[in-house]
Amino acid sequence: MVTAGAPEIARAAEVLRSGGLVAIPTETVYGLGADAENPAAVARVFAVKGRPASHPLILHLAGVEQLPEWVADVPPTARRLAERFWPGPLTLVLRRSGRVGLAVTGGLDTVAVRVPDHPVARALLSAFGGGVVAPSANRFGSVSPTTAEHVRAELGAEVDLILDGGPCQVGVESTIVDLTAEVPSVLRPGGATVEDLEAAIGGPVAVPATSRVRVPGQHPSHYAPRARVVLVAPDRVVAEALQAQRSGQRVGVLLPRPGPGLPAGADLVVRSVPASSAAYGQRLYGLLREFDEQDCDLIIASEPDRAGLGLAIANRLQRAAGPRP
Structure with missing residues (x-):
């Protein structure tokens, strides 16, 4: 290097x-x-x-x-x-x-x-x-x-x-x-x-769910960390994380902003979603890698706003949460 x-x-x-x-x-x-x-x-x-x-x-x-x-x-x-x-x-x-x-x-x-x-x-x-x-x-x-x-x-x-x-x-x-x-x-x-x-x-572009043209990044599971990724509504992030923790899993949380409160002493690996979509896009893959470095079994993340760059971030998280081979 x-x-x-x-x-x-x-x-x-x-x-x-x-x-x-x-x-x-x-x-x-x-x-x-x-x-x-x-x-x-x-x-x-x-x-x-x-x-x-x-x-x-x-x-x-x-x-x-x-x-x-x-x-x-x-x-x-x-x-x-x-x-x-x-x-x-x-x-x-x-x-x-x-x-x-x-x-x-x-x-x-x-x-x-x-x-x-x-x-x-x-x-x-x-x-x-x-x-x-x-x-x-x-x-x-x-x-x-x-x-x-x-x-x-x-x-x-x-x-x-x-x-x-x-x-x-x-x-x-x-x-x-x-x-x-x-x-x-x-x-x-x-x-x-x-x-x-x-x-x-100066006109519309289509955003199809499928296409006859194969391009990179269309595999159902892509951009995936070792930990399993689950996407939930922002107000469900903490509840889903605590429930998974009680089942014995080591849980990572991508906490949205403004984030719901976490109970004192919750043994979760928590990372806050950056305030702007640009900062979130820049850090997304690094955050997913950090959860793997912390030996998480599961990552709970919230569905991001799909406006602007949020559409790409949502796409990457959905692929990361896709069915594994």
Whole structure:
């Protein structure tokens, strides 16, 4: 694990060119980066993560000017959204060009692409010059990493180089928007809010429960800590936690603000939900990891407000609470 200065970025670009894997800091989460045009490197990403080959990878570019090289066409809506949100936490699903291999897209004729907003990621992408696939740098289905230490603890020596760019500032993955149909659709809520997307487009976007286009983060159980997660109404958090504790479980509580009172001496692992949605998104995965570090069996969390970034936070908690394999 190295602090990312110019020599380290040059070294990381060489690792990518040689077919190696580099953990890359972005504004959303740390990604497990590989040369998108190296089939062996792409296959290694799937193997290290334990990720099904049918799950597409997101292609990361240094700038919007590279987009026409990787997609079959760039419709006006894509240009508008790219101008508004790139670099930033927005992924666009478009028709792939012949430059994008089917291993990257999970066999689909579409490709998910974005330009990240992190100085280290952008410097590396510029130095490398090509496209980099970079799913979250963790085991498939587990909590995404938002620090270099998270990557080291989970993947260790299976990554050739870990660039330390500090904690991620957004903390939840990018919003994925499908632009291959007449009406844009949000297939995964994330760091770019639906409200901001609609303002940029000047019209509605759909938020379907299911989609014919496969994208990352749609598995029923995802972003999951070892502890089981249960979502309840805010006014039920304490009661549910105490009931679970009486059954002998070690219970973690994501206490909403303003939070209901806890009885004196309650043996619970308590973390307060940050006051703003932006702060909550930034800290969410770290909080889930803290409950695992405290050996919790169960995490009781309240359903967040779904306005703005709250939609992405609710999505991550629902997936974390999903049925385990």
